[in-house]
Amino acid sequence: MTSIIVVSHSEEIAYGIQKLIAQMTEGVEVIAVGGSDGTIGTSFEPIQQAIEGLKDDALCFYDLGSAEMNLDMAIEMYDGEYRVEKVEAPIVEGSFLASVNISTGKDYGEVVEAVESEYR
Template sequence: MTTIVIVSHSKDIANGTKDLLNQMANGVPVIAQGGVEGNIGTSYDHIQTLVNELEDDALCFYDIGSAEMNLDLAIEMYTGNYQIEKVDAPIVEGSFTAAVKLSVGGSIEDAIADLNKTFG
């Protein structure tokens, strides 16, 4: 199974995207990480913990600036056995595209191929 990870500076954006995906692609696990201590921002520590606690492959979407930088570092430092991929696509549209592909039985590779065709 593949999990969708949403990393945003905003808790509302992360959770709103998760809500959309849960409604449109039922059964695809989605984890939202947004904001820091009730404020706008990202935290490497939070993102690293999230990545290290994943229990399956993951496609990771991010919004801007430090979200990408912290996600890159967390993936680089990851020592687990799952395939963890950062996706360069719009956070809502990209994660939606991937979740739909996964919900109909597509693999992580199938989802990446669709994302590359659409947003590549």
């Protein structure tokens, strides 16, 4: 099954999305990475740790500039066995749509296509 990584400048937003998805869809792992040492911002290391700790393929969603930059760098440096892809979609709506598609049994490619086609 595909996992979702949510990277936000705000810890509350990242964990809020994780909580929303947990209440709305079953069986979808959402990894929340938010804030930077208790403040607003992003850090490369927690994003890299989330990606390095994956147990399955993952789709990644982000909110603002440095979240994307740090996520891109972490994906580029990842040399593990799972597919990890950044998805260009709004962080809340995109990750929620992905979770619904994952929970209904769609495969990785179908989930990416469903989300990206919605927000092109």
